[in-house]
Amino acid sequence: MINYEDLFSATADKIPNSNKLFERAKDKLLSPLVTGPYRAPANVIFIDRGQGSKIWDKDDNEYLDMTMGYGPLVLGHAAEVVIKAAQKAVEKGTNYAIANEHEVKMAELMCDAIPCAERVVFCNSGTEATMYAIKIARATSGKAKIATFEGCYHGVHDYAMVGSMLSAGTGPADAPEPSLDCGGIPDNVTENVVKLAYDCDESIERIRALKNELAVVIIEPVPSGYPINMQAFLRKLRDVTHECGVLLMFDEVISGFRCAYGGGQEKYDIVPDMATYGKIMGGGFPVGAVVGTAAAMKSFTSSGDIEQDFAQRKVFAIGTFNGNPITMQAGAAVLEHLRDNPEIYTRMDKLTADAKAEINSWAEEQGIPFKLIGENSWFVPFMGDKPFCHTRDGHDEKHALRNVVYCNYMRHLGVYIPDLHIIFFSGAHTEADAEQFVETSKQVLLAMKEQQMF
Numbered sequence: 278m279i280n281y282e283d284l285f286s287a288t289a290d291k292i293p294n295s296n297k298l299f300e301r302a303k304d305k306l307l308s309p310l311v312t313g314p315y316r317a318p319a320n321v322i323f324i325d326r327g328q329g330s331k332i333w334d335k336d337d338n339e340y341l342d343m344t345m346g347y348g349p350l351v352l353g354h355a356a357e358v359v360i361k362a363a364q365k366a367v368e369k370g371t372n373y374a375i376a377n378e379h380e381v382k383m384a385e386l387m388c389d390a391i392p393c394a395e396r397v398v399f400c401n402s403g404t405e406a407t408m409y410a411i412k413i414a415r416a417t418s419g420k421a422k423i424a425t426f427e428g429c430y431h432g433v434h435d436y437a438m439v440g441s442m443l444s445a446g447t448g449p450a451d452a453p454e455p456s457l458d459c460g461g462i463p464d465n466v467t468e469n470v471v472k473l474a475y476d477c478d479e480s481i482e483r484i485r486a487l488k489n490e491l492a493v494v495i496i497e498p499v500p501s502g503y504p505i506n507m508q509a510f511l512r513k514l515r516d517v518t519h520e521c522g523v524l525l526m527f528d529e530v531i532s533g534f535r536c537a538y539g540g541g542q543e544k545y546d547i548v549p550d551m552a553t554y555g556k557i558m559g560g561g562f563p564v565g566a567v568v569g570t571a572a573a574m575k576s577f578t579s580s581g582d583i584e585q586d587f588a589q590r591k592v593f594a595i596g597t598f599n600g601n602p603i604t605m606q607a608g609a610a611v612l613e614h615l616r617d618n619p620e621i622y623t624r625m626d627k628l629t630a631d632a633k634a635e636i637n638s639w640a641e642e643q644g645i646p647f648k649l650i651g652e653n654s655w656f657v658p659f660m661g662d663k664p665f666c667h668t669r670d671g672h673d674e675k676h677a678l679r680n681v682v683y684c685n686y687m688r689h690l691g692v693y694i695p696d697l698h699i700i701f702f703s704g705a706h707t708e709a710d711a712e713q714f715v716e717t718s719k720q721v722l723l724a725m726k727e728q729q730m731f
């Protein structure tokens with residue numbers, strides 16, 4: 278196996294067309310610093326097309342894709358049901374910004390699928406969904422503060438970029454302090470954000486103490502950065518928020534329609550007041566949604582009188598592309614397919630469970646500190662020297678460095694893994710794909726071991 282020092286030049290030799298595109302892009306196109314591709318010392322691979330579980334770059338190199346568009350492609354690339362629905366939709370125009378039947382159908386599908394959903398608001402990304410959800414919760418409750426959990430990710434608006442998975446924790450582990458994740462956010466945003474620790478009784482006590490100030494407690498029912506089962510803690514959270522009259526919101530942008538058709542709330546049988554959605558429900562097109570009970574969403578319901586709505590400080594949310602007919606039809610086609618073919622979930626879950634069991638036991642035998650942590654069809658590799666027990670362990674420097682090396686080796690060998698992001702199986706992945714992922718991982722980890730990277 279090739280040495281790590283030679284890996285970048287060896288990969289570069291395989292991707293001349295991507296290299297040319299990179300030269301055109303590098304002084305013009307900006308991309309996210311942390312998970313974006315334009316980040317040294319990685320080779321930037323430009324994708325030409327995708328089909329099923331595979332993608333091809335501009336040099337026609339084939340990769341098994343474990344990124345799946347950061348999660349939306351639950352049926353794989355260019356799934357027939359999506360293509361058919363989108364083609365049919367596009368012929369009738371691409372956007373109306375006027376009521377259309379397809380958004381009604383989508384709202385019905387979501388209310389049927391999601392336990393807490395009695396009302397739905399559509400938008401265009403998970404970021405917008407959490408931004409609107411916070412406004413709705415504040416307007417409904419008349420309180421200003423929000424509580425979020427250290428290590429959870431809720432998008433890139435100001436209130437989401439406080440102590441998310443991007444930054445290492447500050448303050449005590451059981452009572453984290455809010456800190457800004459990036460530039461461009463006023464310092465005083467932290468005044469209205471309470472950071473809580475996952476799976477921790479201190480968090481429950483802090484909610485009690487702050488109940489008169491807290492509009493909403495927001496949590497990913499399965500933390501996307503460390504997908505583990507937190508059912509018992511979610512139950513405590515539901516109980517304490519009921520007791521204190523604080524709204525509970527699940528951010529189901531990843532878990533929605535993935536860990537079960539009804540998302541984390543169906544899987545754990547715990548019904549929040551509100552939830553945010555994105556990714557899968559758009560069929561691969563940009564999308565977001567806030568759903569909730571009629572009571573929680575009351576600040577979004579118009580009285581029919583503009584002046585009265587204004588006087589009552591109702592939430593205003595409008596978007597050129599909200600309820601876009603192409604997105605709604607492609608998304609509805611995916612939801613109906615998932616609803617009518619529940620075996621897709623069983624298959625994806627089994628691929629994940631088997632890959633996890635095989636790699637984790639093999640790595641232990643080899644004395645390699647590598648562990649796949651996952652629930653249902655998504656997982657993350659952890660490569661720190663200490664076992665992973667807490668979200669802050671994810672900021673272990675050795676883990677971050679080894680992760681980048683692992684991802685680059687995997688790509689070199691034809692398996693596309695997103696560095697510092699989540700790995701997904703889709704309904705298009707086969708057992709042979711899962712075996713390719715497992716065997717390539719073993720090959721890479723052995724090479725890393727031989728080069729004293731563990």
Ligand SMILES: Cc1ncc(COP(=O)(O)O)c(C=O)c1O
Nearest residue numbers: 402403404430431432530531555
């Ligand atoms: C749980 C969660 N919430 C919100 C978001 C933001 O969604 P988007 O990237 O569509 O803005 C993400 C994105 O990965 C997410 O995982």
